Amino acid sequence: MKKWLPILVLSLWALLAFIGPWMALSPYDIELTKILTPPTGDAWLGYDDLGRPIFDRFVLGANTSFIVAISVVTICATFGTLIGAFSAYFGGWLDLLLVRIIDVFLAFPGILLAIAFASIMGPGIDNVVIALSIVGWVGYARLSRAQVMSLKQREHVRAAVALGVSTPMVVLKHLLPLVVAPLIVEVTFGIAGVVIAEAGLSFLGLGVQPPDASWGSMIRDGSSYMLISPHMVLAPGISLVLVVLSVNLLGDRVRDHFDVKRKIIE
Amino acid sequence: MYHYILTRLLSGVVVIFGVSLLVFLMVRLVPGDPVEVMVGEFAQVADKDAIRERLGLDKPVLEQLVVYYQKLFQFDLGQSIHTQKNITDILLEKLPATAYLACVALLLAIVIAIPLGVIAAVHKGDAIDNGAMAFSLLGVSIPNFWLGPLLILLFSLHLNWLPVSGDEHAGAIILPAITLGTAMAAILSRMVRSTVLEVLTEDYIRTARAKGLKERVVVYKHALRNAMLPVITILGLQLGTLLGGAVITETVFSWPGIGSEMVDGIQNRDYPIVQACVLVISLLYVVVNVMTDIIYAWVDPRIRLAEGQS
Numbered sequence: 009m010k011k012w013l014p015i016l017v018l019s020l021w022a023l024l025a026f027i028g029p030w031m032a033l034s035p036y037d038i039e040l041t042k043i044l045t046p047p048t049g050d051a052w053l054g055y056d057d058l059g060r061p062i063f064d065r066f067v068l069g070a071n072t073s074f075i076v077a078i079s080v081v082t083i084c085a086t087f088g089t090l091i092g093a094f095s096a097y098f099g100g101w102l103d104l105l106l107v108r109i110i111d112v113f114l115a116f117p118g119i120l121l122a123i124a125f126a127s128i129m130g131p132g133i134d135n136v137v138i139a140l141s142i143v144g145w146v147g148y149a150r151l152s153r154a155q156v157m158s159l160k161q162r163e164h165v166r167a168a169v170a171l172g173v174s175t176p177m178v179v180l181k182h183l184l185p186l187v188v189a190p191l192i193v194e195v196t197f198g199i200a201g202v203v204i205a206e207a208g209l210s211f212l213g214l215g216v217q218p219p220d221a222s223w224g225s226m227i228r229d230g231s232s233y234m235l236i237s238p239h240m241v242l243a244p245g246i247s248l249v250l251v252v253l254s255v256n257l258l259g260d261r262v263r264d265h266f267d268v269k270r271k272i273i274e
Numbered sequence: 275m276y277h278y279i280l281t282r283l284l285s286g287v288v289v290i291f292g293v294s295l296l297v298f299l300m301v302r303l304v305p306g307d308p309v310e311v312m313v314g315e316f317a318q319v320a321d322k323d324a325i326r327e328r329l330g331l332d333k334p335v336l337e338q339l340v341v342y343y344q345k346l347f348q349f350d351l352g353q354s355i356h357t358q359k360n361i362t363d364i365l366l367e368k369l370p371a372t373a374y375l376a377c378v379a380l381l382l383a384i385v386i387a388i389p390l391g392v393i394a395a396v397h398k399g400d401a402i403d404n405g406a407m408a409f410s411l412l413g414v415s416i417p418n419f420w421l422g423p424l425l426i427l428l429f430s431l432h433l434n435w436l437p438v439s440g441d442e443h444a445g446a447i448i449l450p451a452i453t454l455g456t457a458m459a460a461i462l463s464r465m466v467r468s469t470v471l472e473v474l475t476e477d478y479i480r481t482a483r484a485k486g487l488k489e490r491v492v493v494y495k496h497a498l499r500n501a502m503l504p505v506i507t508i509l510g511l512q513l514g515t516l517l518g519g520a521v522i523t524e525t526v527f528s529w530p531g532i533g534s535e536m537v538d539g540i541q542n543r544d545y546p547i548v549q550a551c552v553l554v555i556s557l558l559y560v561v562v563n564v565m566t567d568i569i570y571a572w573v574d575p576r577i578r579l580a581e582g583q584s
Contacts, residue, residue, distance in 0.1 A: 111285075112292030116552070117559045118518025124297075124552040127540040129304045130311035138304075204417050208522055211419040212537055224419070231423040231526070235431045245420040253415040260411075 014254035014261075021251050024067050025074030033064040036219045044237045054239045057229060065221040066243050072133065072215075072222040073251070076206040080140045081198045087141075088148025089191060093179050095149070096156035106149065113146040119205050126214040133222075136215045140205055144198065151194055155187040189266045196259035200252045207248055223248045279568050286564035290557060297553045298342050301545060302335060312355070312543040325355070329546070351550040356542040361550045365532060369554070371441060372531030375524070376516055378447050379455035383516075384509075386459040388498075391466025396493055398471060406463065413460025418519050422453040422526035439528035450527040454519055458512050465508045469501040476500075503574055510566030514559045521555075 039059040047054040053062035095106040113121070125139035159165065160183065168182050207224030209215040216222040223244035230240030301308050309322050309331065326332045329352075330341060345352065351361040394406035429449060430438040437443040473479065474497050482492045524533035532551050539547030 108288065108292060111289050112296055115289045115293050115560050115563075116296075116518075116556045117514035117516075120518040120521060120552055120555060123518075123521060123536070123540070124300060124548055125304060127548055128301055128308050128311070128545060200415070207417055208419060211417075211522065212525065212540065214540065224417075227420055227423070234423055234427045238427060241420065241423055245417075245424070248417060248420060249412070249415050252417070253411060256411055256415055 014257040017250050017254040018258070021070055021074060021247075024070040028067040028071040031067060033061075033067055035060060035064040035068045035221060037061070044233060044240075046237065046239050053243045054237070056226075056240055057233055057237075062226070062240065062243060065226060066223075066247070068221040069223040069226055069244055070247070072210075072220070073203050073206055073248075076133065076137055076140070077199050077202045079137050080144055080202045080206075081195055083137075083141045084144035084198065085148050085191065085195050088145035089152040089184065089187065091145070092149035092152035092154075093156045093184055093187065096153040097160055097175070097179050097183065103153075106153065110146050110150050110153075113143065114150075116143075119208055122205055123209065123212065123214065126209050131214050131217055133216050133220070136206055136209050139209070140202055144202070147198070148191070148194060151190055152184075152187050155190060156183050159183055159186050193259060193263045193266060196255060196262050200255040200259065203248070203252055203255070275571065278571050282564055282567045282571075286560055289560050293556045293560060294343075294346060294553060297549050297556075298339060300549065300552075301331075302338075308545060312545060328355075351553070352546040354539075354544055354547050356539075356544045356547070361546060364535065364547070365550060365554055368530060368532045368535050371529060372517075372520055372524070372533060372555075375447065375450055375454065375529060375531060376513070376520060378451040379458065379516060379520075380509075380513065382451050382455040383458035383462055386455070387462035388466055388505075390459075391463040392470055392493060392498060394463065394467045395470035395474065403467075407467070410460040410463045413456045416456065418453045418457065419522050419526055421456060422449070422523060425449045425453060426527075441530055446527075450523050450529050453526065454516060454523045457519065458516055461512060461515075462505065462508065465505055466501065469504050470497055473497045473501045503570065506566060506570055506573065510563050510570075513562055517555050517559055 037060060039055070041059070042051075042055040043059040044057060045051065045055040045059075051061050051063065053066060056062050056065065091106065095103045122139045122143045125142055126135055129135040129138065156179070165178060165182050168178050173182070206215060207222060207227070210222035210224030211228045213225075213228065216225055218225075226244040227241050227248075230237070230244070233240055309325050309329075310317070313321055313325060323332070330338050333341075349362055351365065353359065354361055354364065357364075390406050390409070394403045397403045426438055426449065429436045435445075436449055437446045440446060470493075474493075479492060479496055482496045483489075487496075520531065521533035521536055523529065524531045525537045528534065532555060536548055536551035536555075539545070539551065
């Protein structure tokens with residue numbers, strides 16, 4: 009069960025995100041007679057405070073979180089890794105500068121910097137992606153920088169340099185493939201972080217704008233009706249926890265898979 | 275030792291400079307026009323210009339930067355656009371509430387995490403360990419903006435034990451502290467477990483056992499003490515996540531701290547407030563981290579003595 013749960017949950021998440029736009033849903037349709045109706049047979053998750061079907065909005069929310077997570081992690085991992093790898097390879101003042109920049113970014117607590125950027129750019133899902141990317145690339149840059157630092161003296165790299173292979177080729181073909189293992193671990197945990205961050209920003213009203221839906225904005229809307237209609241916050245909350253939990257479980261497994269030292273200790 | 279402290283302090287100063295620079299650049303570098311976000315797309319050009327002038331955004335960037343640092347050195351964070359109040363005064367008024375919340379959450383996390391991590395390590399692989407680690411995994415995965423409302427629903431609305439929000443009641447701290455501390459307790463307990471596990475394989479533990487010491491003494495006196503060092507570092511680093519999380523937790527519980535001030539600032543499009551909050555919280559975090567490093571050196575004789583030998 010522990011083995012299959014994460015894969016099942018994540019596949020469902022991805023499936024909902026992909027087929028959501030093609031499903032016959034009406035997430036924006038308001039039916040005043042159904043305001044705050046609890047779950048019934050034909051409306052699985054009931055209706056929200058405006059009389060919109062929660063299941064339909066829930067699917068929309070899955071789509072939002074999936075797209076944001078994949079975009080942010082892709083942007084961050086690509087740029088972060090490249091910046092870190094080239095900086096470590098060239099060294100010198102450029103590298104010193106990068107280390108300082110990384111230090112500065114990491115000096116901002118958690119989600120705070122993303123909240124600040126998102127609020128200054130104005131609410132909207134594009135801005136959430138930009139804000140989370142501005143903050144997120146640093147982790148990947150630090151990781152790939154540290155890896156390339158220790159790898160660049162390896163013999164195969166020096167041999168490639170001696171043979172006259174161009175610098176971008178050395179970094180891309182001889183160094184980066186060796187960084188992939190820790191990078192996959194970072195990406196997996198990164199997805200969990202972005203899913204929570206996007207929902208958090210949407211909870212604060214900085215993410216998707218009404219009438220669109222995100223699990224975070226659904227929780228925000230629902231928390232005012234907690235006592236009479238807890239069903240509004242249950243579905244988005246539980247699925248958020250399940251997705252993040254699954255990504256973390258998967259991350260743990262991926263890390264253990266690559267971590268030889270831990271295998272010996274445990 | 276002194277050399278180590280000095281280097282740490284110096285790099286702390288560099289980071290503080292960088293952090294304040296990034297906060298300055300934030301408004302100026304992001305795509306789009308923050309003034310437009312502030313007053314709305316359809317505002318009159320004259321109104322936009324007036325705001326720009328008041329914030330000094332109409333001057334050359336370098337001049338703005340100089341003024342920014344001059345004011346910063348005098349602890350002048352500017353004025354709120356919304357209420358016209360002095361931001362330094364506002365934040366000084368709100369800071370104690372945030373510090374109180376963060377400290378209680380931190381304490382809670384430590385009190386939960388250390389026994390949990392140690393017990394899990396000692397019972398490695400059996401049901402207790404699995405249970406503790408399941409709790410820890412769940413704790414990291416529950417977002418505080420969901421955990422908060424759930425706790426309110428259970429303890430405030432259904433059981434009627436604790437207040438829903440605010441800070442007038444003495445028990446009002448309990449739910450926000452649990453909400454904020456849970457993720458940290460979860461991360462910390464995993465950390466304690468893995469460092470204790472690592473320490474338990476050391477030779478001096480075998481020696482302690484061979485001497486015939488009780489297992490409790492071996493675990494708590496010999497293993498835990500040595501396992502605490504990496505935990506202290508993580509504690510310092512995790513404080514950042516805690517402070518970031520305080521923004522959301524304070525909003526959920528209407529806790530009158532810097533975090534909810536920042537969210538109010540966001541809702542009122544009051545940038546000077548948002549910027550000042552980010553700056554103050556981050557500076558606090560940097561200071562705490564530098565202090566952690568220094569305490570770490572002081573606690574760990576290997577760092578303290580390495581200096582004397584070199």
